[in-house]
Amino acid sequence: MNTREFDKHFREKLGEYNSPVDTDAIWAGVQSRMDSDRSRAGFYWWFGSLLMLFILIGSAWYAVTDAGNSNALKTYTPRYSEVSLPLSELNSREENSAEEIGDNQNTHSNFGHQEEFPTNKARGDGEVGKAHQGNSSFDEETVSDSRNSEDVQLAGSSSELFTRNEITSKEYGAGNFKDSQAAQGGFDDGVAVIDEIPISGDLMTPIPASQFDWESRAVDLLENPENDLYPSDNSNRPEISLLVDGGAGFVGRQIESADPGWNAFTRQRLRTETPLEFANAQFRVSLELQNNWYFTAGASFTRINERFELDRITHEEELVTYVSDIHIGESGDSTLIYSTGLVSTEHHEQVNHINRYTFIDIPVTAGYNYDLGRWSLALEAGVLFNVRLRSTGSMLDSEGVVVRIENTNMFHSRLGLSYTGSVRIGYQSGTRTMLYIQPGVRYMPGSLTERGIQKQTYALYGINAGISYRLR
């Protein structure tokens, strides 16, 4: 027996052989695996969503609480430039009657840290005097208590305080307290010592210089001075902006077979399809906290274009009759010999289509903004939840036939999660508007096609340009 016969025995007997098997057990196993796949996919989706939710909530909570702490205890930025009058002007007014103002103001103040005291208007006007009476020896690191003082004449001592060289305009400006914490030493240069400030009774109403009537020395006490005089106290609240942008870039595509059986199919797709570019547009709402962290969410539209190109070669065969021989007889007559032959003509047909993959997503991002005056620089990262994926165009199927993508049922209608990272460079073009450009990358780990056949993933590298309008 030769090799061919030997092989033939195996091929014929084993090729169509069916081994006995417990089909119920097989079916049970198949069901179990399919259920497991389904639940695993669901688990990944929900786990990913929950994780993102926790990260966003956690980041927002951290940012908000951090903002509150920093504003209350660490930084207090003077917001009224007029408060910081030159020392010369302040000193020229120091002999103003402390009684006029001091009495008025004193009805509202029982505190005594001069640095927290309403500064320019107060100094020399009795406010300061009252505030610092009994503590003429000013020390930046000392807290004064003026609760029990009655001697308004000691207001004069305030002039000494405020003419000290070490008192800076910044300190004057910062002297406007805004709440009890500020009064207790929430001073931006940190000189106040909380433990040494005895606070009792109402705190003095903070009054910026612009509100003060220098002629009458009368202070228009406001019903709600906190809000009226310090509207910018709202600065603790986040800023809300609308962002609209659009952009384009180039596409990095990867197609690979999950199964070697589809290698040839994959190769022919790689040969005939060329990624071109992508374009996108998005609308987002941004929430920016005072500590420069911001969060955005909105809607995004992205389209990827690819070229499908095929040089289709077809052969046309035609049976033709031709004269293959000519015989000329002795008498001069001629005989033509006809033959038939097959003539093959090769036709080249160029098939050229544009394939389109369209994504509708919900982008959710977090970022940190570095303020550089009119310019700003922000680092941003986040996820995009795909709600719709539409694939159209042409491709070669596994048999090498041109088919419409939308008819193959091979492409998913949703993609899952994508990840994005970008840098935003902004220019403050108006009080509320900002123009920006935003180079970035979007990575789509999810396959557009059924993974069992092919894994088709993308990375998009591009730049967006847009405008932001601050609502608050």
Add this chain to the structure above:
Amino acid sequence: MTVEELFIGCRKGKALHQKTLVERYSSMLFSVAKRYTGNEYDAQDIVQDALVKILKGLKNNYKERGKPEQWMRTITINTALNAMDRSWVSRETDFENMPDVPGDYPDAIAELGAEELMELVASLPDGYRQIFNLAVIENFSHAEIAERLDIVESTSRSQLLRARKILQMKVREQEKIRI
């Protein structure tokens, strides 16, 4: 119910059609898997994996993929090859210690049934068994085998040769036992 009708039902996700498909073809696919794995336990695992792929594939894009039975066999073969240990590629290329056997193939092979032949194939080392199956039963060329298994063609040729020799020896042994 024809296989096409079964496929249409499976594409729509109908459980009855899926179950019928599994019942009808699991035996055939199990034989294919067993030829590659060499044991029933692994073969059952492979068949279940392959059937899951088939049912998922049907939900997506079957109509482009040729004859139904052949497509299912291909999926099963690929699943088996992917799942199997590939370390044989380096382990089983030393043929120096193979005993010489007479050139003629024993006629006794004709008397062996499918189950006995299956046992013979199962007794081959992993690499020999894979290449023997691909070359002899599936009728793949050495170039195709080399591409699929990521080996060089000469490895495929030499391992097939050795597989045949081993089978030849085993058949002769069985022949002696019978005598």
